[in-house]
Amino acid sequence: MATMTAHPETATAAAGRTDARAGKYLTFHLDSEEFGIRVLQVREIMGLQDITAVPQTPSHVKGVINLRGKVIPVLCLRTKFNLQPAPYTARTCIIVVQVRGEAGPLHVGIIVDAVSEVLNVTTAEIEDTPDFGGGLPTPYLLGMAKIKDKVKILLDIDEVVTPQEMSGLQSLAA
C-alpha cells in the first residue's frame, strides 16, 4: 500500500527529471563497475601524467597537474568510491571535467581505470537509483541506465567533485 501511494509521486518526479537525464554519456570503468558522466561536462581525456601531491588534502585528492598552463586538481575516483586501489595501467586515464565552482566553472581531472565509449541514453533506459536503505544519501547518483542487460551508473559529476568536498577534510582538521 505504501508503495502504491508513493508511486504516483515518484513517477511524476521521474517524468520531470528523465528528460533532463537522457542524453549522451561518456562511460568508463572503475573496478568491475561501469559509470557514465554527461558528455557535455567532459572537457578532454588525457593519459596519466605526473601528478604533484598537495599536502593537507583528503586521500582521494591526488594533487595537481598542468593542463596547458593551468593548474588543475586531480582526484582518484577509486579512492573516492572506496574501491580497492589498483596499480595504474596503460588504459588508466584522466578525464578532465568541468564542474560548478564557487566562482565560475572549474576544471577537475578524475582518474579512471579505462574510458569505454560515448552512449546515447534514452529516457526509457533510465531507472531511478534503488533505495539501498540505511538512509544514506547518494546525491551524486543520477540514476541507472540499463543497456544491453548491463547496468551503468549515471553520475552527477557536479556532486562528486565539489570544491568543498575536495578541501573539506582539510577545513575539518584546521
Next chain:
Amino acid sequence: MTDIRQKVDQLAMDAMLAQGEESVAALVAALAEIAVEAEKAGMTAVPALIEEMRATLAAQPNDADVFLNGIVRLQQAIEEGAQAPAPAAAQPAPREPAPAAPKLSALQLAADPELLGDFLVESRDHLANIESQLLTLEQDPANTDAIHTIFRGFHTIKGLAGFLEFPAIQAVSHEVETLLDKARNGEMAITPAVVDVVLEGADYVKTDIHRIELAAAGQPVSDPADNRALLGRIAACMAGAVPPAQPPQQPKEEAHGTEVPMPGPLAPEPEAKLEPKKASTLERVIKVDTNKLDFLVDMIGELVIAQSMVRHDGNLNSISNPKLQRNLSQLARITGEVQKTAMALRMVPIGQLFQRSVRLVRDLARKAGKKAELELFGEETELDRTIVADLADPLMHMIRNSVDHGLELPDVREKNGKNPVGRVTLKAYHQASHIVIEVSDNGRGLDRQKILAKARERGLIQEGAQLTDKEICNLIFEPGFSTADKVSDISGRGVGMDVVRKQIMKMRGRIDIESEPGKGATFYLKLPLTLAIIDGLVVGVGEERYIVPIYVLKEMFRPKADAVFTIEGRREMILVRGTLLPVTRLYRTFGVEPRTTDISQSVVVVAESGERHFCVMVDEVIGKQEVVIKSLGETFKHIQGVAGGAILGDGRVGLILDMDGLFGGSSNG
C-alpha cells in the same frame, strides 16, 4: 527664452568648429534637446524648424554647412518669437514639471545597452582628461590648449548625454561648456573659482554617470541629484566674470615654477594641432579582455616548455646536423622574444596612478590651508597592471601623509625661511627587476623626539632603549602609530603607515624612509615589476619539488650534526652563526617520503618569515628558476604553507612555498 537663444548661439559656434561626423552627430543631438525646450517655452516655430533641419541633415549627413544654414534660420525664428509676448519665458521654472516635459529621470536605458556602455566608458575617459587638464589650467590659466581640451570633453559628454537623454548631465555640461567658451574667447579669466566650479561640474557628471551605471545594472537608483544649485553657481561665475587682466597675469602659485610643460602662449591653431595627435594615440591603443591576455600568457608559457623539451631531447641532440641545430636555436630565440612580449602586454605606465594624485594633493592642501605643488617624474615607467591597482591605496595614503603631516602651514614655512609653497614629489624608476617609487616632501621631516615619545607612550619600545636613527624612523610603521597632533578627516583615522607597509609587503615589496629634520622626508617603495613571475629556488623532497621564493631566502647550507640541537626530544634547532634557528622538516609537514631523514645528509634553507628566520630541511637544491605563479584555484586556497603552483621546466607542477604559513603551521604542531 534667452536660455534657448543662448543654446542656439552656442550650437552655431559649435557647428563652426565642428570637424568630422561625430561632432555633427553631437550637434544634431543637441538640437533635439533645444526642440524639447522650445516646445516647453511655447515657441512652436522652433521645433518645426528643427524637425526640418534634421530631415535635411538625414539626407545630407554630416554637412556642417547645411547645419549652419539651419541654425541661422533658427536664430531668426527665435528672434521673431521674442517679439511676441511670451510670459512663459519669464518664469520657466514653474513650468518645468508640466506634462510636456518628458519624465526623463525614469532612465531610458534599455534602448541600446551597447551605446550606453560606450557612453559610460567614453565619458569616464573624458572626465579623467578634463580633471587633469583643469589642474594644468589652474597652474597655468593662460593655457588655451587645456581650455580647449576641457571644452571638447564637456561638449562630447553633452552631445552623448543629449542623445541618450540624460538631461541632468546635459544641463550641467552645457552650462560648463558655455562658461568655458567665454574663457576660450577671452571674455573671462580662469580664476581658481572658475576651476572649482568646473571641477564641481565634472564631479556632478561623474556621480551621475555612476548612478546611470548602477541603474543599467538593474539596481534601484534615485533621481539625478539636484543640479540647480550647481547651475546657479556656474551662472554666477559667468555673471561675475572678470575679463582677463593684462595678458600674463600670473597667479601666485604659478610664480614658483611648476614642472608642467608650458606650451607656447596662445598657439594659433591649437585645435588643428591637438586633434590629430590625440587621434593617433587612440588608434594605437586597443582594449583587450584580460582573460584573453591571461590565456595567451599561459599558452606562451607552455610553448616555452615545449620548446625547451624539444631542445633538450636526447634523440634530437644526437643528430649532428648544423641546420637542425641552427633552427633549434632560432626557435629558442623566437620563443624567448614572444614570452618577453607577452609579459610586457600586462605592463601599464604608472602615469595614470600619478595623475590621480594631482587632484588629491590639490584638494588636501586646500582643505588643510596649505600650499602645495606636486612634481611627477617617470610617469612612463611601466609595471604590472595588477600592481598598479593594488598600489593605488597605499600610495594615496602616503601622499596624504606627506601633505597632512609632512608639509607645514605657509606661514610656518616662511618663518623657517622656506618657500611657502610646499612640494611633494613622486618619482618612479626601474632598478634591476624592481620598480622604485619615491614619495617625498620638503616639509618638516620626521620628528624623532615625538616619535620616540609616542612609541614609549604606546609601549612600542622599552624605556631607555637605544635605537638607531633608522629604527626610530621605522617605528612609524608599527601598528597603531600616528603622530598627527589632531585627528583630521584626512589622515590619522586609525589606518596608518602600518597598513601601508602591510600592503606593500603583500605585494612582495618593501618600504624605507629617509628623513632630515626640517627638510622633509622621502619614502622609498620597492616593488617587483610583476606579481606573475618570481625568482625561485627549486628544491627537492623525495619525488616532489617545491619552489622557495628567492625574496624570502637568506642562505642555505648542509648542516653539521653537532650544530643541531633538540628540545624536549622534539623541536629541533640549528646553530647558524651564533643564532639558534628552529627547523621545519618539510617532508614531515607535507607528508611526503623523503630520501633522507638524517639532517646532516640534507640541505637546510634559511628563510625569513616576517622578522623571524627559520630553517627548512629539504633533500636537495635543484637550482634557481624564474617561474610564473599559478593559482591552485579555489579548491586549494586554504592549504597552509603553499602559496601557489608553478609550471616547471619539464611541464610538471611545482608548489611554491609560503614561508609564513609554513612557519606558523609548524610552530603549532
